[in-house]
Amino acid sequence: MQVTIVSSQPTLDSPPSPNPTPPSGGLGWHREESFDSSCSSRPGWLFKWTNYLKGYQRRWFVLSNGLLSYYRTQAEMGHTCRGTIPLATAHIELGDACHLLITNGGRSYHLKATSEPECQHWLSTLQQAKVNANALIHHSDDSGDEEGPGPHDARFLSQGALKTLASKLDDLSTCNELIGKHGAALQRSLSEFEDLRGCVDGADKLKTVNERAALFRITSNAMINACRDFLDVAQSHNRRWQKTLQHEQEQRHYLETTIEQLAKQHNSLETAWREKPTSYTGVQRSREVDESDENDEFFDAMEDAPSFITVNAETKRSGSSQSMMSGGDTSDSNHMQLRRTRRSRIPDKPNYSLNLWSIMKNCIGKDLSKIPMPVNFNEPLSMLQRLTEDVEYSELLDRAARCDSSLEQMCLVAAFSVSSYSTTIHRTSKPFNPLLGETYELDRLQEYGYRSICEQVSHHPPAAAHHVASQRGWTLWQHITIDSKFRGKYISVMPLGKIHLQFHSSGNHYVWSKVTSTVHNIIVGKLWIDQSGDIDIVNSTTKDTCHLKFSPYSYFSRDVPRKVTGMVEDIEGTAHYILSGTWDEKMESAKIVDSSQRSGGSEGKQKTVYQTLQPKLLWKKYPLPDNAENMHYFSSLALTLNEPEEGVAPTDSRMRPDQRLMEAGLWDEANTQKQRLEECQRLERKRREVQTMQAMEEGQEVEVYQPMWFEKRTDETTRESSYVYRGGYWEAKERQDWSMCPEIF
Known part of the structure; x- marks a missing residue:
């Protein structure tokens, strides 16, 4: 007007x-x-960026009345809209190579067209729709x-x-x-x-x-x-x-x-489960043959794999399947008994208030490893100690080393790969970023027959090398690089690198990677963590494989939260075991005894129906210690990781003053020490950069940082370059000769 x-x-x-x-x-x-009151309208296909796992995905976009809505398919338009972007308050710009960027309300949408003319057409249509939407408002x-x-x-x-x-x-x-x-x-x-x-x-x-x-x-x-x-x-x-x-x-x-x-x-179910937990476990295991029941559909969430159903065969437990659990009770009881000899508690976590958003709002899209954070965001353990927690359920590998069947062994290795995430269900705080050259040892030869050594081999990007040698028939090593990004509402942590496991007697060599961890509700609500992605475990010796799928949590899904499903196949692609469970509680395996084809679904597609024996328990999580909620939700093993120990290297994480002060509840003093250590590390990095520039100007050989206990080699199996243990740490500890170690604390 x-x-x-x-x-x-x-x-x-x-x-x-x-x-x-x-x-x-x-x-x-x-x-x-004089303005045109009818907003521009246009439907069509565009590619929308989803995440680093799936990249750009094809979506059906519909522009109408100043709103840009998108769907997975055209058929979804009648019932499910995946998202809507109001254009009146949006910022629209043209990127490189047919890319469009739409920013609205602090959220960015990355779109891609198939050609340059189509991209220009979409750009002009969206801009006109924005003008018309603003005119409608006025x-x-x-x-x-x-x-x-x-x-x-x-x-x-x-x-x-x-x-x-x-x-x-x-x-x-x-x-x-x-x-x-x-x-x-x-x-x-x-x-x-x-x-x-x-x-x-x-x-x-x-x-x-x-x-x-x-x-x-x-x-x-x-x-x-x-x-x-x-x-x-x-x-x-x-x-x-x-x-x-x-x-x-x-x-x-x-x-x-x-x-x-x-x-x-929820309260009623929780009370009932506490009163009679065994009855509910039995319900999970009693899968009856019912062709019309939707619960018979197993592994339906897996992409790029044939859908199939499993039904239980009414047969008694076979001796081979029973062997997968043999000896487990003795190992578990000894494990729990020996744990009590070490400390079972740490000082309670202080109730410090902190405005999380005031710090995180400037970190959107950045690598968190490069941003100085107060200890309020941390737990009193380093990333090296968190990496060592992967072997908390080492008895699974002890049992796997005794298996005669490589397929049964694969089941236990798969359960072990899942068990490393069980400690993260309540652990939403980040571990301390290790300093370059920082180490951590865990000697459990007397209790569990293994000892472990970790070292921070790179600072940017942050990378750690880990080596575990067991007297019970196996060796594990890994080189992990952490890539973390803050996305506004959540933080994604993507571990990059391979985990290797070799059994001494059979020579079976297993290789796999980790999945993505996501911490949600960064801005509003209670923090919670989720694991999502796929793990492909390969036995490079026998070519057996196991595909595990960690289903992301969905409010609308009828599946059990934190669900993990998998299948073990031999070199011919024949399925032998079905795996199921959750990454925070337990994993089971069911041996396949028969399979057949059956048509199912509205499209009449063929489904493979597997007939299996009763599932066998492979792994179950240990209960948390008493008062765990006030001790950072540490497991019994985690409570002992930062326990002072004589004879360790001066670069050991137990010696970190900021981490030690935080564990004692002195967070202000810990923040002061953390800033001091980070400043010293920045000065040391600048000194090495200056030396590198001088060597290049003088035509001399550039001195590259070399870790103390690990060296870079090309793996014969994966043909990838990674850091492996060169030896010498335990010998130096026996001599108590740490003269070669740098002063980093």
Whole structure:
């Protein structure tokens, strides 16, 4: 709405119109409706960036009424919208190589077209849609429609209504000023007319009074009309807002009722499970043959793999399957008994308040390893100690070393790979970033027959090398690089590198990688962690394989949270075992005894039906220690990792002053020490960079940093370059000769 003043205060020399009448609608303003009220509309395919695992995915986009919505397929348009982008407040720009970037409300959408002309066409269409959407906001409908706004356009209607009301208020302000001016002029004219009564020029003064009275009448009528328009707009949108508010209140009440019911059901189930946990375990294992039951569909979430179903064969447990659990009880009881000899608690975590968003808001899209963080975000363990926790369930590898069957051995190795995530379910704090050259040893020869050594071999990017040697028939080594990114609402941690495991007697050599860890609710809500992705375990000796899928958590999924499924196949691709469980609780295996093809689903696709024996328990998580919630949710092993120990190297993580102070609850002092150590590390890195530049300028050989206990080699199996243990650490410890170690603390 624009306001145009068509009348002004006349002078004594300029006569008014013979019959002045107020213009229609008030003070002579008019509507400008020259814009195109129909927003641009366009459907089509574009590629949308999803994540680093899947990259760009093809999506069906629909542009309508200033909203860009996208779906996985065209068939989804009738029931499932994957997301909607309001273009009125969005920033649209053209990237490189057919890329489009749309930013709205702090979130960025990366889109890609198949060709340059198509990209330009989408760009012009989106920009026109944005212009039209903004025009709709400025010229929102004020007809008093009783129908309330929908969920997508409620915000646009509110913005348009506020701008319309603001425009009406400006009109009222203009009218008020004019009434004041014309009223004052009329009052002066009346006074002058009284003083000059009876004079010759009385007729001229009377004419002036009439002119000014006419202007005052015009302005007053305009004021009345403006007030009426303002009242109409306010009443119209007031009805809409009342309907919207009522709808929101109903939705809130419904959600509160639903959450209350879910909380009651969760409490009832938790109470029932604590009273009779075995009965619920039995329910999980009793899978009856029912072709119509949807629960028979197993592994349906796996992509790029044939869907299949499993049913239980009514057979007794075979001796080979039973052997997978043999000896487990003795090992577990000895494990728990020996653990009690070490410390079983650490000081309680202080209740420090911290505004998380005030620190994290400047870290979106950055590598967290390069950003200095206070210890409030940490747990009192280093990344090297967290890496050592991978062998908490080493008895799984002890049992695997005794297996005669490589396929049974693969099942236990798969369970071991899953078990390393069980400690992370409540561990949302980050470990300390190790300093370059920092080490950590874990000697458990007497208790469990193995000892472990870790070293930070690179700082940017952060990389650690790990070597574990066991007297019970196996050796494990890994070289892991951590890539972490903050995405605004969550943090993703992507471990890069391979884990190697070799059994001494058979020579079987297994290789696999880790999955992505994601910490959610960084801004609002309670922090929680999820593991998602695929693990492919390969026995490079026999070519047996195992594919594990960590299903990401979904609020709408009917699956068990933190679900893990898998299949063990031989070199011919024949399936022998089905694996199932959760990464925070347990893993089971079911031996396949028969398979057949069956048509299923609405599309009539063939499904493989596997007939299996009763599932056998491979691994189950140890219960957390008492008071774990006040001790960073550490497991029994984690509580002992930072326990002071004599004879370790001076570069050991136990010697870190900031980590030691944090464990003691002295967080302010820990922050001071952390800043000191990080500054010393930056100065040391700059010194090496200067030496490198000088050597290059003088044509000398550049000295590359060499770790103390590991060296870079090319792996014969994967043909990849990684750091492996060169030896000498345990011999140096036996001699107590640490003269070669740098001073990093």
